[in-house]
Each structure stands twice: as C-alpha cells, then as structure tokens.
Amino acid sequence: MPASYRFSFGPWNIHEGADPFGPPVRKSFAFDEKLRAYIDLGFTGVQFHDDDVVPEIDRFSHREALSKARDVKKRLDDLGLVAEFVAPRLWEDPRTIDGGYTSNDADEREYAVERSVRSVEIAREIGCDLIVLWLAREGTYIREAKDPKLAVARIVDACNRILAADPGIRIAIEPKPNEPMDQAYLPTMGHACATAYLTSDPPRVGALMESAHAILAGLDPSDEMAYAFAHDKLFSVHFNDQNGLKYDQDKVFGSVDLRRAFNQVRVLERNGYGSRGEWVGLDVKVQRTQRREDSFAHLAHSKEVFELLVEKARSLDEARVEDFRAARDYEGLDAFVLRHLLGA
Ligand code: XUL
Ligand code: MN
Numbered sequence: 001m002p003a004s005y006r007f008s009f010g011p012w013n014i015h016e017g018a019d020p021f022g023p024p025v026r027k028s029f030a031f032d033e034k035l036r037a038y039i040d041l042g043f044t045g046v047q048f049h050d051d052d053v054v055p056e057i058d059r060f061s062h063r064e065a066l067s068k069a070r071d072v073k074k075r076l077d078d079l080g081l082v083a084e085f086v087a088p089r090l091w092e093d094p095r096t097i098d099g100g101y102t103s104n105d106a107d108e109r110e111y112a113v114e115r116s117v118r119s120v121e122i123a124r125e126i127g128c129d130l131i132v133l134w135l136a137r138e139g140t141y142i143r144e145a146k147d148p149k150l151a152v153a154r155i156v157d158a159c160n161r162i163l164a165a166d167p168g169i170r171i172a173i174e175p176k177p178n179e180p181m182d183q184a185y186l187p188t189m190g191h192a193c194a195t196a197y198l199t200s201d202p203p204r205v206g207a208l209m210e211s212a213h214a215i216l217a218g219l220d221p222s223d224e225m226a227y228a229f230a231h232d233k234l235f236s237v238h239f240n241d242q243n244g245l246k247y248d249q250d251k252v253f254g255s256v257d258l259r260r261a262f263n264q265v266r267v268l269e270r271n272g273y274g275s276r277g278e279w280v281g282l283d284v285k286v287q288r289t290q291r292r293e294d295s296f297a298h299l300a301h302s303k304e305v306f307e308l309l310v311e312k313a314r315s316l317d318e319a320r321v322e323d324f325r326a327a328r329d330y331e332g333l334d335a336f337v338l339r340h341l342l343g344a
Contacts, residue, residue, distance in 0.1 A: 011031065014037060116131070
C-alpha cells in the first residue's frame with residue numbers, strides 16, 4: 001500500500017443542481033474557478049469528459065480541438081494538477097440516442113467510435129494514457145430493441161479501434177447496471193473483465209469501479225473491486241455512496257453505510273492500490289439544497305471520510321481477524337469489526 005493516496009474528481013462534480021424535475025439552482029463556476037478548488041481541497045488529479053476539455057467539441061476540427069486541449073494542459077501544469085483520464089461523452093449528441101457503439105444505425109456507431117478515437121488524442125495532449133468508458137446508452141429499454149450478442153461484438157470492436165489508435169493507451173470500463181437505460185450491456189465488474197479479455201490487447205483493458213454502480217447492481221462494491229484485483233484490472237475507482245435501489249445518487253463517500261465504505265478502503269489497502277499510480281477518484285454530487293458558496297463541501301467530506309477509514313483499515317488487528325476466521329467465529333468477527341469502527 002502507498003504511504004498516502006492521490007485524489008481526483010471530475011469538474012462535473014461541482015454543478016448547478018439541475019435534476020430531472022427542476023432547473024439549475026446555482027450559478028456555474030468557471031472552469032478556472034473549479035481548478036482553483038482542486039488546489040484548495042487538496043486534490044491533484046482531474047478527470048475529464050472529452051467535452052470538459054474541449055466544450056462543444058463537435059463544433060471544432062480535430063486540429064482546433066487539440067490546440068484547445070494544449071491550452072488546458074498548460075493551465076493544469078501551471079497549477080501543478082495532473083489529468084487522470086478522458087471519457088468520451090457518448091450520451092448527449094442526437095446521434096447517440098440509440099446508444100453509441102451498439103446503435104442499430106451504422107453511421108451512428110461510426111460517430112461514436114470516431115469520437116472515442118478523438119478522445120485518445122485529447123488524452124495524450126493533456127498528458128494521460130487512460131480512456132474511461134461509461135457506456136451510458138449501450139443497452140435497451142425493451143429486450144427486443146437490439147441483438148444482445150451482437151452488442152457485445154460491437155462493444156469489443158469499438159474497444160479494439162481505441163486500442164489501435166495508440167499503442168500506449170489503456171481503457172477502463174466503468175460498469176453500471178441501469179440509468180439511463182433499463183438494462184445496460186456492461187452492468188458489473190464481471191462483464192467489464194470478460195469484455196476486456198475479448199479485446200485485441202487484454203492487459204490494456206481494465207475497469208473503473210464506482211461504489212454506487214455496484215450497489216445499484218445489488219452487489220457489494222468492495223467485492224467488485226476485489227474481483228478486479230484478482231484479474232489485475234482495477235485501473236481506477238469512483239468512490240461515493242448510494243441509499244438503496246433508487247436513482248444514481250452519488251452521495252458523499254461513507255454517508256449511507258460506513259462499514260461498506262470501510263471495506264472498500266480496506267480492499268484497496270490490502271491490494272496495493274495506488275502503488276502503480278492509480279488515483280482515488282470521487283464521483284459525488286453536491287446536494288441540490290446547498291448554497292453556491294458551499295458547493296465544494298461534499299468533496300472535502302468524502303476525502304476526509306476516506307482518510308479516516310484508511311486509519312481504521314491500518315489499525316485493524318489482522319491477526320485477530322485470522323484467529324476469528326480459523327475458529328469460524330464470524331459472530332465474534334462481526335462484533336470485533338463493529339467495535340473497531342466505533343472506537344470501542
Ligand atoms: C455515470 C457516471 C459518470 C462517469 C463518467 O453514472 O458515473 O459520471 O463516471 O462518465
Ligand atoms: Mn462514475
């Protein structure tokens with residue numbers, strides 16, 4: 001385990017509070033103001049969608065987009081910030097209404113793949129080697145809409161085109177079971193890993209596990225992360241929390257279930273996460289009720305909870321855990337863990 005972790009989040013985590021039922025309730029912060037917040041909050045990594053780097057990216061030629069990306073890189077360098085990844089935003093353009101890679105329309109599939117390949121060059125320009133694929137609309141509202149086996153092949157083909165664009169680029173698939181689709185094609189870590197093995201260069205394809213996405217799939221986030229570790233594929237994480245099977249809530253890390261959060265930190269600690277440069281990423285949303293000037297507290301709180309849980313993970317007497325396991329005394333282990341978390 002590293003002595004300390006590096007933290008990242010995406011600029012979309014500081015937002016205006018719009019939800020499906022109401023408009024924005026806070027004025028936007030300018031990109032530079034957001035970058036300043038990274039410094040104030042002690043974060044050094046920035047996660048980007050392609051159009052976080054180049055807003056309205058489709059309006060610009062590739063050359064113009066790269067030149068704008070170079071400007072962003074300079075702003076990062078000046079502040080001592082580092083780009084962690086670029087994620088092509090394949091869910092807003094009208095050409096991605098039916099999904100990107102799995103659209104039933106060949107032109108739309110090509111748009112999605114080309115946009116993803118452009119993201120590779122943008123990633124290189126801002127100094128990172130990781131593409132994150134949260135495949136928002138790759139799935140269906142009704143089962144008969146698409147051929148699910150063909151969809152797998154199409155997703156693999158898209159990954160192969162991204163890998164072929166740059167021999168050093170890596171892909172992290174971010175699984176999520178639903179929302180916006182009823183059923184997504186890459187719902188769990190198992191699906192992400194299996195897809196990676198179907199690609200042309202499996203070691204370069206891994207996953208980003210988001211806590212809330214595992215919970216929405218009815219799975220335990222720390223077990224999903226452990227599964228990725230078993231395949232050497234945990235390239236990144238999005239820590240947050242989620243209260244049951246509702247809309248994707250992106251709550252403060254640990255705010256719903258501290259023990260579940262503890263186990264996520266512990267699985268990172270026990271598997272050397274961070275020793276190869278992996279970031280502790282957050283994907284948390286500020287509450288809609290928050291005043292504009294307090295729009296950053298959710299990030300500070302999540303980072304603080306993570307750090308406090310690192311102390312809890314490091315001070316857990318693992319020899320005692322082994323004793324309880326050997327005795328098959330899981331009631332005893334349960335109480336031991338709870339007392340440790342409560343400081344009793
Ligand atoms: C969606 C989600 C996204 C990705 C980045 O649920 O988590 O913010 O993390 O595209
Ligand atoms: Mn996420």
